Amino acid sequence: MLARKSAPQAPNPNFVQCKGCKKTLFLADFEANLWVCPNCGHHHRLTWQQRVEVTFDIGSFEQLDLDLYSGDPLEFPEYEEKYAQAQAKLDQKDSVVSGLGRIDNKLISTAIADFHFMGGSMGSVAGEKIARAMERGVEKNCPVVIFCASGGARMQEGLLSLMQMAKTTAAVDACRRNGIPYIAVFTDPTMAGVLASYASIADVIIAEPKALVGFAGARVSAQAGVSKIPGDFQTAEFVFRSGMLDRIVERSEMKSTLSQLCGLLGAHLKGIN
Numbered sequence: 001m002l003a004r005k006s007a008p009q010a011p012n013p014n015f016v017q018c019k020g021c022k023k024t025l026f027l028a029d030f031e032a033n034l035w036v037c038p039n040c041g042h043h044h045r046l047t048w049q050q051r052v053e054v055t056f057d058i059g060s061f062e063q064l065d066l067d068l069y070s071g072d073p074l075e076f077p078e079y080e081e082k083y084a085q086a087q088a089k090l091d092q093k094d095s096v097v098s099g100l101g102r103i104d105n106k107l108i109s110t111a112i113a114d115f116h117f118m119g120g121s122m123g124s125v126a127g128e129k130i131a132r133a134m135e136r137g138v139e140k141n142c143p144v145v146i147f148c149a150s151g152g153a154r155m156q157e158g159l160l161s162l163m164q165m166a167k168t169t170a171a172v173d174a175c176r177r178n179g180i181p182y183i184a185v186f187t188d189p190t191m192a193g194v195l196a197s198y199a200s201i202a203d204v205i206i207a208e209p210k211a212l213v214g215f216a217g218a219r220v221s222a223q224a225g226v227s228k229i230p231g232d233f234q235t236a237e238f239v240f241r242s243g244m245l246d247r248i249v250e251r252s253e254m255k256s257t258l259s260q261l262c263g264l265l266g267a268h269l270k271g272i273n
């Protein structure tokens, strides 16, 4: 007689497994700890809605630029289908959400990248939203905070995607010329064309612990002949030691850190209050 296989168990919705230490956690505890593992401290990736929840004053975030979506300008194979699937699954139009919010009642212009939407890749819509968030900081006379989470440029938009590096960099310059502080927060991962454009030229750069930060990935670097790759290569900690980051901040301290930075750097701005 053949042994009967037990029926597959549906995952218990009250529990979640840590992606770092693999320990099973109570969902309620995990959420109360801002999606950081209480056991190993692994900072899990957030959706843009969760990022809003842990960062901005309750009910203060207003999403803007809602009419922007990509038109598949290069007619790249399967792009339209993948884009539509991501939109339907995640209830957002593209990988970046932009708007205005308040941190300890200080007005902030922001853009939040969500890695769950096509790897957070920067196409023409993401680039436009980031540029608009910076221009809105100039217009409203308030600080700009951008949350980065991206594998890089969106290959389905080819050169149009790479042009976003120039556009967002020019927008950073507009902030600088107008005395608008710009703070970048590197979350897991901040890579390639995003790191090589607006992300790495902020006035203040902070990162979440262990976030992947780099240009090419470790495997590509090894294939390119980089012989001695340290164990924590391309983590926030490695990049901090190399002098590219100002500070690594735990998620539980992120809101108070941003509040302090925006208050200090934006004290001269009329629009902050």
Ligand SMILES: [Zn+2]
Pocket: 018, 019, 020, 021, 022, 023, 037, 038, 039, 040, 041, 042
């Ligand atoms: Zn863990």
